[in-house]
Amino acid sequence: MKLKLRLNGTPHEMDIAALKPDLELRIDGRGHALRETGTTGALRHARIDGEDIAYHQARSGNRAFLHLGGRNWIVEFVDPRDAAREKVQGSGDIRAPMPGVVVSVEKQPGDPVTAGDTILTIESMKLQTNLLAERDGVLAEILKSEGDVFEKGAIVARLQEEEDGDA
Structure with missing residues (x-):
């Protein structure tokens, strides 16, 4: 099943290709391997496509706010029902x-x-x-x-x- 998400406001499609041994995601058709590797205080650690990274994360509802690689990212998972309501309401x-x-x-x-x-x-x-x-x-x-x-x-x-x- 294709999931919709917005990365800093730009829409993308994502699906889960595998759960084990690592989470494998396809975003806009391109595969990415992801494994969380731990935490140090508020800092989270992961391995993405073979590269070790550290990041900060905060969540609010269907949005995740990440500070990664010196940049801030907003990842919003789009519930199709919410997207339909927004179009109707035009907020x-x-x-x-x-x-x-x-x-x-x-x-x-x-x-x-x-x-x-x-x-x-x-x-x-x-x-x-x-x-x-x-x-x-x-x-x-x-x-x-x-x-x-x-x-x-x-x-x-x-x-x-x-x-x-x-x-």
Whole structure:
């Protein structure tokens, strides 16, 4: 069964090719071998495609926030039912996936945005995460400023509502 995921806002297809001896994933048709090898405090260790790596991870719902190789990654597993609901609702709300503080504001109201553009950068548990536009549109408002604290699920920015084009 093909699973859908978004990596930093970009959609990908993934399926599990094998569970043993290592987890083998195919992402967009390319195979990857993965084995978790342990932890040291908050640092996790794994072997991916024969290379030893260390990373930090935080989770919120169907999202995993990784700091790996000097970069931050958001991996979101897409539940097909959620994707269908989002299309019906057309929500332009950008919500905080975890409590934290705004580190920087990258866009301003009125700016055009493309799906995957960074709107704000937040910090939670010493992990900086970019909050991305989930669709193309125009930024309607930014509800938090640099230094503002927020709770999980708080709306931090909003895109203008989509027009139907049926008029």
